[in-house]
């Protein structure tokens with residue numbers, strides 16, 4: 572009976588060691604060429620030597636396990652094999668997690684529909700830019716765009732068409748601003764552009780240019796979403812606000828929100844600031 576148990580432990584150990592090679596193969600496929608591969612080849616070679624050693628042990632000590640104490644070595648063999656499997660599996664999992672980290676980080680700051688940055692990212696960037704503006708006296712402006720009567724588009728053509736409109740609008744905006752500007756999906760159909768080193772007048776010009784471009788360009792609607800509707804035209808209202816000494820995050824956001832509200836109140840499809848000046852189409 573004890574011989575049977577000892578053989579069972581060692582044979583199971585061999586099986587576990589064989590299995591422990593698979594995580595290494597998978598892990599090596601994930602690693603960049605030659606990076607650390609040598610070490611994993613050495614580990615694989617050691618596992619092969621262990622397997623030979625385990626097998627030799629069975630042959631040499633066949634039928635020699637008559638006392639309970641004789642099970643200590645087969646027991647250690649078995650647990651050693653479990654240890655190797657666990658270490659290899661955890662190494663594979665850790666490597667996968669590390670490789671996924673940049674993807675997860677990107678996903679956590681990206682809006683999936685528009686592929687713009689999300690509000691979390693804006694808050695982070697805005698805090699940094701406000702610090703910079705405060706310290707070095709650099710200008711900083713925000714533009715808040717809101718699609719006019721977007722509810723009507725959703726109600727008339729469906730939410731999927733609304734989603735297409737949002738995604739295309741996002742691309743138009745991204746293609747129209749500087750690469751240093753940060754474009755984010757701020758809310759449902761609101762898009763915020765943070766323009767560092769941009770004074771109010773320049774930001775208002777940018778907003779006017781964006782408004783015109785959006786009014787001029789039509790949104791292509793895929794036939795499968797709405798067979799009769801090939802293209803759709805939209806307009807946006809834009810609020811603009813700039814950083815002034817002593818402004819904090821909340822005040823700046825409140826100002827741009829207020830400016831957008833003014834633009835809506837002034838009849839939509841226009842640009843407005845918290846100051847009285849308003850540019851009409």
Ligand SMILES: Nc1nc2c(ncn2[C@@H]2O[C@H](COP(=O)(O)OP(=O)(O)OP(=O)(O)O)[C@@H](O)[C@H]2O)c(=O)[nH]1
Pocket residue numbers: 684717718719720721722723725729730731732733734737758759760835839
């Ligand atoms: N398709 C789609 N619609 C959205 C999304 N997020 C918000 N909305 C819709 O946006 C609409 C916003 O409606 P309102 O706040 O009444 O604004 P509006 O109709 O654009 O009117 P004004 O802003 O006053 O010109 C609602 O119908 C929301 O359901 C989205 O991700 N996809």
